[in-house]
Amino acid sequence: MNTLHERLGSALGAENVKTAPEDLAVYAFDAYTEGNLPAAVVIPSDARQVSAIVKIAREYGEPIIARGAGTGLCGGAVPIEGGGIVISFARMHRLLELDGANRRARVQPGLVNLQLSQQVKGAGLFYAPDPASQRSSTIGGNIATNAGGPHCLSYGTTVNHVLALEIVDENGDVFTTDLDDAGYDLTSVLVGSEGTLGIVTSAWVRLLRLPEATHVWLAAFADIESASETVSGIIGSGIVPTALEMMDAVIVKAVEQAFHAGYPTDAGAVLLIESAGFEEEMNAYESAIRSIAAQRGALSWRVAKTAAERDALWAGRKGAVGAIGRIAPNYYTQDVTVPRSVLPKALHAVEVAARENDLVVGNVFHAGDGNLHPLLVYDKRDRRQVGAVLATGDAILRAAVDLGGTISGEHGIGYEKREAMTRVYGTQDLAAMARVRDVFDPRRSLNPEKIFPSGTQCVEVKAPA
Ligand SMILES: Cc1cc2nc3c(=O)[nH]c(=O)nc-3n(C[C@H](O)[C@H](O)[C@H](O)COP(=O)(O)OP(=O)(O)OC[C@H]3O[C@@H](n4cnc5c(N)ncnc54)[C@H](O)[C@@H]3O)c2cc1C
Structure with missing residues (x-):
């Protein structure tokens, strides 16, 4: 009988099947964690080849883990128990x-x-x-x-x-x-x-x-509370900007060092606000938003006057996680959502949790959605700091749930948060989800060990912790 690797090679071409440990090692990581080595990584070119891979994997009892770019922040794309076939979509990119x-x-x-x-x-x-x-x-x-x-x-x-x-x-x-x-x-x-x-x-x-006009403004505040109140004020007034992003002082300093986009490094927090639509609407939006910010104590209001200035401000926001590398070698991003009205309380809970665990935290997040991303910066060679990050991340998760929020805003559950599912879902909820999964994948061969709390078999689900 042919080996698994030979079967995959004849279906895809040997050059599209990776089996050397040094090749497999890359696929044991995502942007959150290190998992285990897969048995093979395959790089199909179309759905027909994906179908062949799944059929071969089934014969050999190997699970399948789909993988995009591996930027996931919850261990979703990595094998946890070891073995399994990782399908990379690197060749299906058109x-x-x-x-x-x-x-x-x-x-x-x-x-x-x-x-x-x-x-x-x-x-x-x-x-x-x-x-x-x-x-x-x-x-x-x-x-x-x-x-x-x-x-x-x-x-x-x-x-x-x-x-x-x-x-x-x-x-x-x-x-x-x-x-x-x-x-x-x-x-x-x-x-x-x-x-x-x-x-x-x-x-x-x-x-x-593409909108006719896109305007970007940067409002600076003395502290994160006044920036949060401005977010509630804007949304409460019925205005929905196309984006409403917050960065605190830790992030602003790191971003400015990295991108030199003109972020005010003396501010306690900034809001990056974007409105898109018809040019004739923009002045009205700007004056309404600017006056809400002024009423909450905005220290300054900057208008991006050119496309280059607008891109530079956005490059700072979108590169914030990378910029944090200037502070410490490692970071952990928590991802929780709370109702917008309790943003100041949630941010206070983040600050308290980090302080109690003697950690530096930076906040950069989708404020308009109430989706927090506290970035805990640390050095993973220091065991104390690793323990502190875990404790702080957990405290933030609990605080978000206590404030009526949830355990993930957008990064997903993956491996990282599967045990936390019981904090927001009861036995019946989880059983209903498990039944859906069993309709599509009764053998649990597609990305096992993800989403559901460990020990969950078929529709049996552990009671909430
Ligand atoms: C710096 C940084 C910033 C980020 N910002 C954001 C953000 O603003 N918003 C946000 O939502 N996320 C953000 N993320 C998280 C991450 O980028 C997203 O979760 C993204 O959607 C993952 O895409 P990926 O291609 O890297 O998928 P991967 O990490 O490779 O996989 C993610 C999950 O998708 C599954 N998967 C991949 N391809 C397929 C497929 N073809 N079929 C079925 N399942 C598949 C995997 O099995 C895994 O469970 C950020 C991450 C980083 C590192």
Whole structure:
């Protein structure tokens, strides 16, 4: 009998099957954690090859882990127990069809998010969900995690932009879903399922018309409380900017050192605010937002006057996580959501948790959505700091849940947060989710050890902790 590697090689070509430990090592990591080595990494070129891989994996009893760019922040794309076949979509990275008349595009899962917008720009269109990782994360990974981003405040998250999917199921069969079809909306069930219900091999996504005008403003505040109150004030007034992002003093200093975009390093917090639409509406938006900020004590108000200035401010925001490398060699990003009205309380809880554990924390987040991303900076060679990061991350999670929020805003559950699922879901809720999973993947061969609390078998689910 042929070995697993030989079977995969004959289905895909030996050059598209990686088995050397030094090649596999890369796939044991995502942006959150180190897992275990897979048995093989395969790099298919189309759905037919993905189907063949799944069928071979089934014969050998190997689980399947789909992988985009590996920028995930919850261990979703790494094998945990070891073994398993990682499917990399690095060769399935094309825009297949642009249907400008209907403002939609069919893409392969390995297409990098930003490249989609760049490729449809000539047609006056763009793809709205823009995770800060958009220079490297893929549409397949974004669909699997229901990625958000700064512009999701007004445009909605990935689930609002996926129109139809082509999926390879756990048997290796190919099926399609379409939002326009009657009956159950399986497209939306699959979005955010983190590779546990099926493998995305192509998607039709919604495109939006590029706005006539885009204005970006930067408001500086003495402290994070007045910036948070401004966020509540703006949304409470009925204005929904296209983006409303907050950065605290720790982040502003790191970003300014890295990008020199003109961020005020003496501010306690800044808000990056963007409005897009018709040019004639912009003055009214600016004066309304500016007066709300002034009433909450804004220290300064800066207008990005050119496209270059606007891009520089955004480069600072989107590069904030990388800039944090100037403070310490490692960081851990927590991802929780709270109702906007309790943002100041949640930020206070973050500060207290970090102080009690003697850690530096920087806050950079989608303030308009109440989606916090405290960045805990540390040195992983120091065991005390590692313990402190775990304790602080947990305290933030608990505080968010206590404030009526939830355990993930956009990064997903993956491996990292599966035990925390019991903090927000009861036994019945988890059992219902497990039944959905069992319909798609009764053998639990697609991305096992993810989302569900450990020890969950079929529809048996542990009681909440
Ligand atoms: C600096 C930085 C900033 C970030 N900012 C944001 C942000 O603003 N918003 C946000 O939402 N996230 C953000 N993230 C997290 C991450 O980028 C997103 O979760 C992203 O959607 C992951 O895409 P990926 O291609 O890297 O997927 P991977 O990390 O490779 O995989 C993520 C999950 O998707 C599954 N998957 C991948 N491809 C497929 C497929 N074809 N079919 C089925 N399942 C698949 C994997 O199994 C895994 O469970 C950030 C990460 C970093 C490092």
